[in-house]
Amino acid sequence: MDLFSFAKDIGKKLFGDSDADAAEKIKAHILEDNPGVSNLTVSYDDGCATLAGACETRAAKEKTVLLAGNVENVEKVKGDDLTVPAEAAVEEVAYYEIQKGDTLWKVASEFYGNGAKYTAIFEANREVIKDPDLIYPGQKIRIPQQG
Numbered sequence: 001m002d003l004f005s006f007a008k009d010i011g012k013k014l015f016g017d018s019d020a021d022a023a024e025k026i027k028a029h030i031l032e033d034n035p036g037v038s039n040l041t042v043s044y045d046d047g048c049a050t051l052a053g054a055c056e057t058r059a060a061k062e063k064t065v066l067l068a069g070n071v072e073n074v075e076k077v078k079g080d081d082l083t084v085p086a087e088a089a090v091e092e093v094a095y096y097e098i099q100k101g102d103t104l105w106k107v108a109s110e111f112y113g114n115g116a117k118y119t120a121i122f123e124a125n126r127e128v129i130k131d132p133d134l135i136y137p138g139q140k141i142r143i144p145q146q147g
Contacts, residue, residue, distance in 0.1 A: 036060030052081035
């Protein structure tokens, strides 16, 4: 099962605890910088966003989940019904939760041994991170593994 956990009390504020339009607001947020998903449907219940749709690549699926999860009041994302073509390339990816004091340079130094490679992390998360200088503790990102 594709179930991902997130910190409920951090992230982009789109709606309040009891907002009836939460699912539509999450969907609009994802589609604003569409990472490559079509026919997207979103449901939201008690902190859990459930996503369905057709993703162009595995990276698109991962970004769709991260976009939903990095929203305040979302603590779980179910992505079972986000499909990816069988022939889609498999990319090794690690997930990382930003810690207090982190910069993308610091994260790149940790994962790649070279802080200057922070641009690879930024590019891999362009839809999730709007500005490489504006990341926040608790935000989850994907780190492509370099061979």
